[in-house]
Amino acid sequence: MFLVYENLHSITDFYKMLLVVLLIMGVTFFIVNFYLEKFLLEKVKVIYKTINNFKRTKTILNSEVKDSDLLEEVNKDVHAWSQDKLGRIEELQIQENFRKEFIGNLSHELKTPLFTIQGYILTLLDGALDDPQHNELFLKKAAKSVDRMTALLEDLDSITAAEGAELPLLKEKFDIVNLTNEVFELLESTAASSKIELRLKSSNQKSEFVNADREKITQVLTNLLLNSVKYGNKEGYTEVRFYDMDDTILIEIKDDGIGIEEEHLPRLFERFYRVDKSRSRHIAGTGLGLAITKHILEAHGHDISVRSTVGKGSTFAFSLTKA
Ligand SMILES: Nc1ncnc2c1ncn2[C@@H]1O[C@H](COP(=O)(O)OP(=O)(O)OP(=O)(O)O)[C@@H](O)[C@H]1O
Ligand SMILES: [Mg+2]
Structure with missing residues (x-):
């Protein structure tokens, strides 16, 4: 119990x-x-x-991340992720604005000569065709607008090619001093009409051999020299200088023209960018020349720079690899 x-x-x-x-x-x-x-x-x-x-x-x-436990680490990652996304969003917004601006500019540049051609054709159809004093003149003016549209389309072709995945280059050894003289000859009459002297710096008469795409560098020199004449002052000059930098040749194109305000310099090489549209409007051009130039030089692995003072002139400089 x-x-x-x-x-x-x-x-x-x-x-x-x-x-x-x-x-x-x-x-x-x-x-x-x-x-x-x-x-x-x-x-x-x-x-x-x-x-x-x-x-x-x-x-x-x-x-703020204070200590380093697992969740703080996750928070850090989320922080980095959002920072990255923010960067991407900003980048896309810039590209979107650029695209809108590009299409706006392109349609404006195409519309202007097209309306001019349309105007002359309608005037001719309205009776001017039988007016011997005007018919040839109107046809010539219409043909000039066709030339402008053709030049624009050629520039667009060049920029599309230059901005493509890889710009094919046909590199060869050539004398850049000799090529500059050839481009001088091509632009002689244009420069003469503004009484602008195209010259080489006196100590730069000897040959300088580079390894580059001759045809594309001709385009670069033409664009830069043509600009120096277009935006140059009457009776002024454009001087090309060459500097031996061991592995490269530095080429400078200096003018005593109207110059460019500092605020425009960072955007100068963008497609369709023209300084002071109203001032540039009476000077023919689409704002593609410098964009094409920059792309060609970048494809060669080089860059282009500019310094300028309003009223005094501008200097554009780029390098090419020595042959
Ligand atoms: N040497 C220069 N002196 C002063 N302004 C210049 C010079 N070169 C370029 N610019 C300015 O930069 C702008 C862009 O030049 P860019 O060569 O790209 O275009 P463009 O000459 O207007 O047209 P195009 O496509 O026919 O070359 C010009 O509109 C002009 O305002
Ligand atoms: Mg130009």
Whole structure:
């Protein structure tokens, strides 16, 4: 009887103990769970806030990372991710503005000569065709506008080719001094009409051999020299200088023309960019020359730079690898 009682007593004690242990475990679980949840919520909240704020305002919250536990690391990654996305969005916006500006410029440049041609054709059809004093003149003017459109389309072809994945270059060894003289001859009559002297710096008469695409460098020299005449002053000059820089030849084209304001210099090599549209409007051009020039030089692994002072003149400089 005593044994049975004794056994019963120990079983009750056991259950009591179990109950107490379970109770302690339960309380501990709730306390740990409560604090853990609070802790995690705090950390996740920062990440959530960063993402949410980025979605709404496209700006990044400056949530400081204090110590380096796992969640802080995740937050750091989210921060870097949003920074990257922000950069991409800005890049796409710039490209989109550029695209809109490009299409606007292109349609303007095509419309102007097209309307001129249309005007002359309609005038001729309206009776001017039988007027010997005007018919030839109108046809000549229409033909000039056709030439302008052809030149624009050729420039567009050049820039599309130059901006393509890889501009094919036919490199060869040639004398850049000799080529400059050839381009001088091509531009002689244009320069003469503004009484602008095209000359080489006196100490630069000897040959300088480079390794480059001769035809494309002819285009570069033509664009730069033509600009120096177009935006030059009457009775001024354009001087080409060559500097031996060991591995390369530095070519400088210096004029004493109207010059370019500092604010325009960073955008000068963009497609269709023309300084002061109203001033440039009466000078024929589409603003593609320098963009093509830059692309050709970049395909050769070189860059182009410019310095200019309004009223004093401009100097464009680029390098070519020596042969
Ligand atoms: N030597 C220069 N002196 C002063 N301004 C210049 C000179 N060269 C270029 N510019 C300015 O830079 C602009 C861009 O030149 P760019 O050669 O690209 O175009 P463009 O001469 O207007 O047209 P085109 O496509 O026929 O060359 C010009 O419109 C002009 O305002
Ligand atoms: Mg030009």
